Amino acid sequence: MKDFIRIKGLSKSFGDFVAVDNVDLDIEKGELFSILGGSGCGKTTLLRMLAGFEIPTSGSIEIDGVDITRLAPYDRPVNMMFQSYAIFPHMNVAKNIAYGLRKDGVGKAEIEKRVDQMLELVQLSELKKRKPDQLSGGQRQRVALARALIKRPKVLLLDEPLAALDKKLRERTQFELMTIQDELGITFVVVTHDQEEAMILSTRAAIMDQGRFQQIGTPKEIYEFPTNRFVANFIGTINTFEGVVTVVDEEQIQVYCDEAGETLTALGRQLVEVGQTINIAIRPEKIFVSKERPDNKDDVCIEGIVDDLGYLGNRSLYRVKLASGRIVQVSSQNRRRSITRFLEWGDKVWISWTDRSTVVLLD
Numbered sequence: 001m002k003d004f005i006r007i008k009g010l011s012k013s014f015g016d017f018v019a020v021d022n023v024d025l026d027i028e029k030g031e032l033f034s035i036l037g038g039s040g041c042g043k044t045t046l047l048r049m050l051a052g053f054e055i056p057t058s059g060s061i062e063i064d065g066v067d068i069t070r071l072a073p074y075d076r077p078v079n080m081m082f083q084s085y086a087i088f089p090h091m092n093v094a095k096n097i098a099y100g101l102r103k104d105g106v107g108k109a110e111i112e113k114r115v116d117q118m119l120e121l122v123q124l125s126e127l128k129k130r131k132p133d134q135l136s137g138g139q140r141q142r143v144a145l146a147r148a149l150i151k152r153p154k155v156l157l158l159d160e161p162l163a164a165l166d167k168k169l170r171e172r173t174q175f176e177l178m179t180i181q182d183e184l185g186i187t188f189v190v191v192t193h194d195q196e197e198a199m200i201l202s203t204r205a206a207i208m209d210q211g212r213f214q215q216i217g218t219p220k221e222i223y224e225f226p227t228n229r230f231v232a233n234f235i236g237t238i239n240t241f242e243g244v245v246t247v248v249d250e251e252q253i254q255v256y257c258d259e260a261g262e263t264l265t266a267l268g269r270q271l272v273e274v275g276q277t278i279n280i281a282i283r284p285e286k287i288f289v290s291k292e293r294p295d296n297k298d299d300v301c302i303e304g305i306v307d308d309l310g311y312l313g314n315r316s317l318y319r320v321k322l323a324s325g326r327i328v329q330v331s332s333q334n335r336r337r338s339i340t341r342f343l344e345w346g347d348k349v350w351i352s353w354t355d356r357s358t359v360v361l362l363d
């Protein structure tokens, strides 16, 4: 598919401070693309440059083949939905949604038709006469979304769209947002610090830190194949073991890790050399915990003691202490219903995993 938004060498400095640092990004038409990063990483600044509220220090932005880098916000085929859903308290739902079209002088009949379509899309037809203070947080969010969509922008920018909603409502609204986006085929660019939200919503995401992209990929690629320690630790939980490469062959690499007290193996397509210090990483849910030593000779297998445990209903979390004192986090599905615990504090256990589940991190 052809790239629809093309960002090339984009930077923004505020005085000496570089908020966005030479970013390249291509987004396809109809994607729901998330920019994910911690506070102050530059994601809002990047979004504001796409919207036209911030002029880049250098670089360019193209949408649908047109260079918009220096166009005013209202000349861009872009609309932005802000963190605080800017809806007018004195107008009812229908008037709020109609606002943009009325300002543009669109005819009354056309406005009515399009408002009705939007109300249906965001499932607020029944509530069109209500004022914002008579709506729930999720309903207000949908009014703001309808208001941003009614002018049919080619690109909708969303800044922390679900931040004001509680967890349950956020989960439901995430799916609604995906359905609406899918129906309209509009390209969405979402800025969020909420990794779960980005994982659920996005076709692809960029992980941002200190003004730069650390990795761009599908949620699955980013979770399963993080390219560096920052991304691995930012998304979900991961155990990393620093070690020195002892063997590199066609299929695998072997890495001696002091903390693990073991040689760990990993699939070795990476460019590593004997003697190099690297990190082997493994997600908690990829680790199997058992009281007996597992039979499979090919698996990595280390003895430890249950240092701490937590019951979360669907799964249990274990912190297993190795002989070196190193804690390894393990997450285990509670497949069977049971009142008694399978493991207790202080139990001697084995943790094991297959080398297919590990990730090699070079930096």
Ligand code: ATP
Residues within 6 Å of the ligand: 014, 017, 019, 037, 038, 039, 040, 041, 042, 043, 044, 045, 046, 193
């Ligand atoms: P948050 O999640 O906290 O909103 P963010 O990733 O969206 O963070 P930005 O708002 O893009 O962060 O800001 C990036 C950096 O640029 C921050 O360190 C911020 O202080 C700085 N910054 C943003 N706007 C300005 C400005 N107008 N003048 C000076 N510095 C600014």
